[in-house]
Amino acid sequence: VKNYRLILEYDGTDFEGWQLQAPGRRTLQGCLEDALSRIAGHPVRCVGSGRTDSGVHAEAQVANAHLETRLAPEDLLRAANANLPPDLAIRELAIAPDAFHARRDARSKHYRYRIWNHPVRSPLRARGSWWVRGPLDLRAIDRALPAVLGEHDFASFRATGSSVRTTVRRLLRAEASGSAGGEVALDFAASGFLRHMVRNLVGTVVEIGLQRREPEDLRRILEARHRSAAGATAPARGLTLVSVEYAGWES
Amino acid sequence: VKNYRLILEYDGTDFEGWQLQAPGRRTLQGCLEDALSRIAGHPVRCVGSGRTDSGVHAEAQVANAHLETRLAPEDLLRAANANLPPDLAIRELAIAPDAFHARRDARSKHYRYRIWNHPVRSPLRARGSWWVRGPLDLRAIDRALPAVLGEHDFASFRATGSSVRTTVRRLLRAEASGSAGGEVALDFAASGFLRHMVRNLVGTVVEIGLQRREPEDLRRILEARHRSAAGATAPARGLTLVSVEYAGWES
Numbered sequence: 165v166k167n168y169r170l171i172l173e174y175d176g177t178d179f180e181g182w183q184l185q186a187p188g189r190r191t192l193q194g195c196l197e198d199a200l201s202r203i204a205g206h207p208v209r210c211v212g213s214g215r216t217d218s219g220v221h222a223e224a225q226v227a228n229a230h231l232e233t234r235l236a237p238e239d240l241l242r243a244a245n246a247n248l249p250p251d252l253a254i255r256e257l258a259i260a261p262d263a264f265h266a267r268r269d270a271r272s273k274h275y276r277y278r279i280w281n282h283p284v285r286s287p288l289r290a291r292g293s294w295w296v297r298g299p300l301d302l303r304a305i306d307r308a309l310p311a312v313l314g315e316h317d318f319a320s321f322r323a324t325g326s327s328v329r330t331t332v333r334r335l336l337r338a339e340a341s342g343s344a345g346g347e348v349a350l351d352f353a354a355s356g357f358l359r360h361m362v363r364n365l366v367g368t369v370v371e372i373g374l375q376r377r378e379p380e381d382l383r384r385i386l387e388a389r390h391r392s393a394a395g396a397t398a399p400a401r402g403l404t405l406v407s408v409e410y411a412g413w414e415s
Numbered sequence: 416v417k418n419y420r421l422i423l424e425y426d427g428t429d430f431e432g433w434q435l436q437a438p439g440r441r442t443l444q445g446c447l448e449d450a451l452s453r454i455a456g457h458p459v460r461c462v463g464s465g466r467t468d469s470g471v472h473a474e475a476q477v478a479n480a481h482l483e484t485r486l487a488p489e490d491l492l493r494a495a496n497a498n499l500p501p502d503l504a505i506r507e508l509a510i511a512p513d514a515f516h517a518r519r520d521a522r523s524k525h526y527r528y529r530i531w532n533h534p535v536r537s538p539l540r541a542r543g544s545w546w547v548r549g550p551l552d553l554r555a556i557d558r559a560l561p562a563v564l565g566e567h568d569f570a571s572f573r574a575t576g577s578s579v580r581t582t583v584r585r586l587l588r589a590e591a592s593g594s595a596g597g598e599v600a601l602d603f604a605a606s607g608f609l610r611h612m613v614r615n616l617v618g619t620v621v622e623i624g625l626q627r628r629e630p631e632d633l634r635r636i637l638e639a640r641h642r643s644a645a646g647a648t649a650p651a652r653g654l655t656l657v658s659v660e661y662a663g664w665e666s
Contacts, residue, residue: 173537251541253536253538256535284505285496286504288426
């Protein structure tokens with residue numbers, strides 16, 4: 165039995181998120197475990213770096229799985245991808261140290277949120293971005309974002325009803341790019357995120373960009389430490405897990 | 416009754432092509448005519464610059480339609496998009512001269528064919544590109560492509576079983592870009608294309624890129640003037656109609 169490190173790409177549109185749930189639900193973990201179990205000939209469990217919600221995509225999600233096979237890694241990769249659906253693939257597969265744990269060992273994650281900022285919606289961008297019709301004031305967004313950098317209590321941006329030990333997180337990156345009237349991207353990196361944290365940050369940042377809130381409001385909302393202070397949750401389809409960083413390497 | 420010029424964007428994956436066919440088939444023309452008829456309150460016919468096959472996408476297909484409405488063009492655009500499905504939208508809508516005909520007046524069209532050239536398939540690119548696993552020799556492709564530029568009889572690259580008056584077409588552009596092992600694009604522009612012509616050219620060009628044929632074979636196949644001489648038809652999903660040119664403007 166060896167421990168394999170997997171780098172995964174997926175279009176999350178037609179998945180009910182990462183986590184294995186009730187039978188009959190199409191989850192990423194479920195599809196992956198089915199494919200690997202079929203090849204290994206024994207039940208296989210996969211651990212992801214974290215759970216992505218229904219509709220969220222990944223360019224390089226990281227997972228690990230212990231399994232027994234005589235296949236060389238490159239043949240295991242090929243066999244696994246032949247058993248996975250078109251919207252999920254293993255990009256890389258390598259033998260990892262036995263103790264490697266995709267969730268516990270993750271140092272930081274990078275998410276990108278894509279917005280199509282145009283008066284007319286874009287069918288070719290519909291699966292991967294949020295359509296925001298009104299022109300975004302990117303300078304206002306640039307002024308607001310630094311307030312969330314560093315270590316803060318992000319209780320205002322957690323998912324409603326979620327309970328975690330601590331809502332303190334350290335944000336390493338919070339940046340807007342692109343152009344108003346076209347494609348806009350918001351990049352966030354942190355050692356860890358609360359559930360819905362990126363989508364809740366984006367919801368508030370977009371309200372600032374639409375001039376429905378002031379740039380200074382982002383700091384005020386953060387300091388309120390209460391979910392009701394922040395804006396709406398941005399839709400899942402705009403969110404992509406871009407990479408996960410571990411000691412010594414990045415996906 | 417006014418004549419409207421429409422610029423359309425669509426993700427062709429879930430459409431059975433452009434043309435209105437038997438009832439119950441989901442076509443682009445059908446969806447568009449349904450939406451415009453509902454708004455105008457009378458049956459509306461749409462003429463496209465050309466038919467795109469099932470699975471082919473468009474960034475800027477052009478169509479025209481005669482209809483009667485009191486709505487200003489910007490309100491008609493908004494109402495139409497609200498009545499169209501997520502994978503089809505009107506990007507622009509303007510009143511055109513009464514004689515404007517999207518098919519007859521088209522001067523040239525630009526198609527792009529996208530290839531994901533990597534050992535592992537890419538779920539996030541699955542709807543919009545053809546996965547070609549083996550590394551493409553882009554220099555061989557660059558050497559081959561100029562042979563098809565200019566006016567030629569493209570009978571070798573027409574759809575099997577199609578009958579047209581003439582198979583002579585003038586190719587204005589035939590270019591490869593991108594990088595082997597990643598995203599590769601093939602751009603073709605012509606005053607007109609035969610059915611499946613781009614996909615048949617791509618099928619042969621990829622065989623040259625995979626070194627299964629010589630660069631010189633493209634000219635030989637062209638000169639053979641027989642469909643059986645060329646390679647397989649590349650899948651529809653990689654193909655996008657990028658723009659259509661008219662006297663004085665381009666979509």
